[in-house]
Amino acid sequence: MRGSHVVGEAAVRAGCRYYFGYPITPQNELPEYLSARMLDVGGTFIQGESEVASINMVLGASVAGGRVMTSSSSPGISLKQEGISYMAGMELPGVIINMMRGGPGLGNIAASAADYFQATRGGGHGDYRTPVLAPSGCQELAELTFVAFDLADKYRNPVMLLGDGLMGQVMEPVVFPDFIDIKDLPQKDWALTGCDGREPRAIFSMLLGQGELYTHNLELQKKFDRIKAEEQRWETKNAEDADIIVVAYGTAARIAESAMDDLRSEGLAVGLFRPITLWPYPMTTLRELAKNGRKVAVFELCLGQMVEDVILSVGERAEIYFYGIPGGNIPTPAEVANFLRSVAKGDGKVGRRIEI
Amino acid sequence: MAKNTIKGKIAIDRERCKGCQICIEVCPTNRIEVDRSLNKKGYSPARFKENVSEGEKGCTGCAQCATVCPEVAIEVYRAK
Amino acid sequence: MSAEVAYKQVFGWPESLKKNPTHYCPGCGHSIAHRLVAECLDELGLREKTIGVPPVGCSVLAYNYFNFDMVEAPHGRALAVATGVKRVHPDKIVLTYQGDGDLAAIGTAETIHAANRGERITTIFINNAIYGMTGGQMAPTTVLGQNATTAPGGRDPMLHGQPIDISRMLAISNGVVYVERCAVSSFKHIRKAKKAIKKAFQCQLDDLGFSIVELLSPCPTNWKMTPKAAWAWVNEEMVKTYPLGVIKDETGYEDKK
Numbered sequence: 001m002r003g004s005h006v007v008g009e010a011a012v013r014a015g016c017r018y019y020f021g022y023p024i025t026p027q028n029e030l031p032e033y034l035s036a037r038m039l040d041v042g043g044t045f046i047q048g049e050s051e052v053a054s055i056n057m058v059l060g061a062s063v064a065g066g067r068v069m070t071s072s073s074s075p076g077i078s079l080k081q082e083g084i085s086y087m088a089g090m091e092l093p094g095v096i097i098n099m100m101r102g103g104p105g106l107g108n109i110a111a112s113a114a115d116y117f118q119a120t121r122g123g124g125h126g127d128y129r130t131p132v133l134a135p136s137g138c139q140e141l142a143e144l145t146f147v148a149f150d151l152a153d154k155y156r157n158p159v160m161l162l163g164d165g166l167m168g169q170v171m172e173p174v175v176f177p178d179f180i181d182i183k184d185l186p187q188k189d190w191a192l193t194g195c196d197g198r199e200p201r202a203i204f205s206m207l208l209g210q211g212e213l214y215t216h217n218l219e220l221q222k223k224f225d226r227i228k229a230e231e232q233r234w235e236t237k238n239a240e241d242a243d244i245i246v247v248a249y250g251t252a253a254r255i256a257e258s259a260m261d262d263l264r265s266e267g268l269a270v271g272l273f274r275p276i277t278l279w280p281y282p283m284t285t286l287r288e289l290a291k292n293g294r295k296v297a298v299f300e301l302c303l304g305q306m307v308e309d310v311i312l313s314v315g316e317r318a319e320i321y322f323y324g325i326p327g328g329n330i331p332t333p334a335e336v337a338n339f340l341r342s343v344a345k346g347d348g349k350v351g352r353r354i355e356i
Numbered sequence: 357m358a359k360n361t362i363k364g365k366i367a368i369d370r371e372r373c374k375g376c377q378i379c380i381e382v383c384p385t386n387r388i389e390v391d392r393s394l395n396k397k398g399y400s401p402a403r404f405k406e407n408v409s410e411g412e413k414g415c416t417g418c419a420q421c422a423t424v425c426p427e428v429a430i431e432v433y434r435a436k
Numbered sequence: 437m438s439a440e441v442a443y444k445q446v447f448g449w450p451e452s453l454k455k456n457p458t459h460y461c462p463g464c465g466h467s468i469a470h471r472l473v474a475e476c477l478d479e480l481g482l483r484e485k486t487i488g489v490p491p492v493g494c495s496v497l498a499y500n501y502f503n504f505d506m507v508e509a510p511h512g513r514a515l516a517v518a519t520g521v522k523r524v525h526p527d528k529i530v531l532t533y534q535g536d537g538d539l540a541a542i543g544t545a546e547t548i549h550a551a552n553r554g555e556r557i558t559t560i561f562i563n564n565a566i567y568g569m570t571g572g573q574m575a576p577t578t579v580l581g582q583n584a585t586t587a588p589g590g591r592d593p594m595l596h597g598q599p600i601d602i603s604r605m606l607a608i609s610n611g612v613v614y615v616e617r618c619a620v621s622s623f624k625h626i627r628k629a630k631k632a633i634k635k636a637f638q639c640q641l642d643d644l645g646f647s648i649v650e651l652l653s654p655c656p657t658n659w660k661m662t663p664k665a666a667w668a669w670v671n672e673e674m675v676k677t678y679p680l681g682v683i684k685d686e687t688g689y690e691d692k693k
Contacts, residue, residue, distance in 0.1 A: 056520070
């Protein structure tokens with residue numbers, strides 16, 4: 001099944017009944033799929049007039065208690081930042097799918113992964129964090145869509161799923177998790193349903209009273225600390241005896257994994273560390289791996305964003321190398337293997353050493 | 357005193373009143389005046405002139421004052 | 437004397453309005469508009485099934501005044517948020533309460549498209565021809581010659597364009613069934629405004645389409661006038677640019693009378 005369709009089907013199976021989005025390549029297949037599938041299950045599909053309108057419809061459906069999703073690609077995700085910040089401040093759940101493309105600006109429609117900063121460091125205003133899940137193929141697109149909705153509801157926060165144009169287009173076999181009956185979804189005793197039989201509720205993020213915003217932000221931070229403590233996800237492969245740990249996520253990780261397999265058959269001890277949550281980043285785990293003289297080789301489909309989290313995790317414990325290709329160009333496993341060989345030799349011919 | 361012309365009365369919440377004086381503008385029988393003593397917020401609120409002088413008409417309970425009052429500060433009563 | 441006469445109360449506090457004192461200026465139209473909305477919801481028995489979306493503007497804190505469920509929206513986005521709410525709760529009454537910047541500047545796209553989709557939402561549009569909350573900047577509805585802090589010397593068509601008539605623009609759309617412009621600046625206008633608001637809610641109850649009532653509203657503070665003068669300015673000057681009356685009515689309610 002095609003990646004974009006996988007996300008749509010997974011969302012429906014996870015109990016999502018409201019989708020609002022705007023067409024943008026390379027994820028148009030997702031709203032197109034849901035425009036029919038949502039109606040099958042009695043859900044609501046609106047093609048909003050913009051990404052801005054769509055994220056605000058998400059906000060409205062979320063505050064009303066619905067399980068709701070939107071999707072877009074990089075420039076459209078820029079437009080959604082206001083809404084995401086508001087949802088974080090108002091503590092509203094929602095899932096945002098970003099099928100990344102080349103940027104900045106209008107960029108191109110090829111698979112790039114240059115939205116890491118945008119996803120993990122904001123990109124809206126204020127002191128908030130957004131959990132970010134990075135699948136690396138169709139099976140994970142399905143599973144992590146379920147996880148995204150659960151995290152969003154559990155923590156009352158927007159959650160982002162970061163794919164890319166390649167992942168959205170590729171077709172792979174998928175085994176979906178079981179259908180969730182919407183009756184079994186967690187009850188939301190904070191949602192707006194009309195004040196019949198209770199006091200009226202107001203949900204807002206503007207807090208003008210003395211010290212109110214200070215307190216609210218401290219409370220939000222406690223939530224983010226809990227997420228950091230409990231929701232980190234990652235995968236390691238061949239790390240136990242590795243001399244080089246390659247760090248990559250998403251599509252880049254699939255390429256790196258192929259390179260790792262090729263180099264292993266040559267006798268080069270390469271391991272893979274693949275973060276699945278980009279926020280919260282599994283810093284402690286990576287820090288543990290970066291010892292015993294190992295080298296850490298970061299590979300990204302951009303000019304260096306996740307590498308900063310690697311530096312935060314590893315510091316001076318290990319030599320850190322970086323190889324990144326921007327603009328939607330996708331290197332082959334052979335090119336990544338060349339980078340890793342260069343890392344092994346330390347000759348700086350492919351990629352570069354990160355000086356701290 | 358002309359008892360039978362007094363068909364209504366109002367009660368103005370002087371702490372809610374912000375002294376906009378629109379009620380004074382609209383009252384057809386001139387039953388509301390400015391109370392120069394300030395309320396807690398520092399406004400000179402409106403005050404109902406309950407006593408009807410010779411030649412004046414009393415409150416008719418028309419509720420124009422309450423209708424135009426932005427603060428919902430006026431309750432209106434009509435004689436049964 | 438009064439003790440001998442038995443009285444009954446004919447005007448009191450609507451249930452859909454909380455008793456909190458408002459932060460609105462003396463003579464502001466918001467307080468009246470709030471009360472009219474509250475009275476209509478009370479009379480239609482809708483308080484407990486209403487969800488409201490206030491704007492960003494002077495009435496951003498409307499959830500402190502309205503006594504029903506409310507959700508804040510980013511500036512201009514109220515009708516998109518309301519769309520999301522209404523789609524989850526189609527059986528509830530969803531209203532937006534917006535100012536001229538919220539509805540006709542930053543929110544123009546969300547306004548036009550929610551209206552065009554015929555969302556079963558009622559919008560109360562407070563037009564005071566100025567940006568109140570932020571201190572008196574020009575609004576899209578500021579009239580020609582009217583002073584504003586970002587249009588010193590008054591609105592000039594060459595520099596600033598003409599004032600926008602968003603209600604008439606919305607009326608063109610087939611999804612919009614009822615558009616009326618009223619004012620809250622005199623006893624007679626307030627009575628008419630209340631009827632219009634009630635009719636707009638009835639449109640939603642009868643599942644007819646999108647309805648909007650524009651209320652010309654005085655802003656004494658930013659117009660730099662007394663309340664009396666501001667109310668008069670609406671009645672004498674503002675109506676020249678924004679004439680009062682029904683702009684579109686496809687409800688059929690008048691025919692049934």
